[in-house]
Amino acid sequence: MLKLDEIKKPIEKELDAFEEKFKTSMQSTVPLLDRITHYIVKRKGKQMRPMFVFFSAGLCGGITESTYRGAALVELLHTATLVHDDVVDNSFERRGFFSVNALWKNKIAVLVGDYLLSKGLQLSVDNQEFDLLKIVSDAVQQMSEGELLQIEKVRRMDISEAIYYEVIRQKTASLIASCCAAGASSAGADKETVGLMSKFGEKIGIAFQIKDDLFDFGLDDVGKPKGIDIKEKKVTLPLIYALNKASKTDKKKIINMVKNHGDDETKIQTIIDFVQQSGGLSYAEEQMFTYQKQAFDILMTFPESEFRNGLENLVRFTTERKK
Template identity: 35%
Template sequence: MSLDNAATKPHERMQAALGPDLIAVDALIRARMASKHAPRIPEVTAHLVEAGGKRVRPMLTLAAAKLCGYEGDAHHKLAATVEFIHTATLLHDDVVDESQKRRGRPTANLLWDNKSSVLVGDYLFARAFQLMVEPGNLRVLSILSNAAAVIAEGEVLQLSAAMNIATSEDTYLQVIRGKTAALFEAACEVGGVIAERPEAEVRALAVYGDGLGIAFQMADDLLDWGGSDGVIGKNTGDDFRERKLTLPVIRAIARADETERAFWQRTIEKGDQQEGDLDHALALLRRHGTLDETRSEAFGWSARAQEALTVLPDHPLRDMMHDLADYVVARLA
């Protein structure tokens, strides 16, 4: 698949197929992010919501419901719920990471302040819970509320695992399930639940979302090292500078000799990074083959997501979801 050809991008085909539904969701988001008493809430929220994100997560909720034959409008509220949860986590993440840019624009915490970002994020979480209750489906409420808890747990786990070279692959997987895959999984699963599909199909949607989210995050982590080719550019190496333990590094540390381990202790645990350290770290990843291995892992999770779709009804949206799983790892080809 060519990433240069806009017509081949599955999320854009999905946007076109779900046009009226997305318009309804956008209207709902704008209505529910309003506040009569605190004008800063819509100001901060609009800054992020209107920054041009792909809205993949709410689209997955809409797509899952539609391919399962759902004909009501509760999926609009669930899609808006998913977007509010995602937006709230971005606001909180930017404060925790002390980020200055998000989607090419200054972050809310930079334009306003940390307190505003945290409190508006809390407001959006509250709005999300109001929305998820409205369809009156206890299972939907359970799925989405559990996802919100897993996301928060993943963020705390990432904080405690940061800068610790003893971090295991299992911990890494827990972190990316929390920070990314949990919401993908819930977004897909609730589409099948609201359509009242058989349990096998609901489970398949959950497995698809989980695999898609893990593949997406692994691809992102690998691209931070310049992809499987390890070609460092001006926008790569941020994870190393921020001393984050991602899969290529975790595996390289596990295979390190005494000298290599001392390097990782100095640069990751102690934060003593010098000129040339990024290039040396990259050389170690290449030496131990962990870039190629991470690429293979990402492709494996993408394939697992695609396999899950086979039990779902034949539908153009199912084909787009299949292609989306290809697209998130095609960046690594």
């Protein structure tokens, strides 16, 4: 499988230019804010969201100045949600680094998240990018609703497969859908094409989240701790499938264990073994590849180009990655 550095080669110059523009978009006259935003930029991830924006723009007409603003808008609003999420989850680490709230406490972290949201709004309004603002704002709304839906259902341990898909469609897939739609819109694509690219991104986002869920049960030996989702009492697709296949007695026993494991490693391993032995991992992997195929079916309606090839490789990377 191609590495991410190889996949991004067709848009490498654009991504480098974007990084500089993104840093500029976060600047403030307040020294404390500048220190924090510099810290955030320094520990950036794999650039996958901007890659989806730029490849989608190239596929749908060409990369423009609007594409850079679309990518910056996605990153600003998404980064704001991550900063706020760490406060809500009381999490002190993100991507192996201390979170903003761990270093500067919750009050400052919330204000930084608000600042990033306002910078995204300002960037859009100043450049009259109202279509991009609507695309990304809709995604942020869905992400918030998905998070609240998950919290509500986790309390009741009442998650069907249909509800699981609705949660991940809102929480994860809506963001990747907004990246692809923003890219298409920035290239001047018509509404039908923007909608098609949004659907393409949604399929990828669902497949991506299922892959992430599989890691929790040790599908790949990547040294990542197993059972994190179980510890957080998240009911994911492999577990839902296993519970649906179980007898009433076993189902009740496992649900009680998920609710009351108390971080007991023996209980968590029992839940993992239960899912593995039920065929839950095979089922989830099969569903993941179904969504991958649906994404490819949409992508192949576009003419072949380096941008289509780049998106195809990026989809394969998100669903076939080992970590």
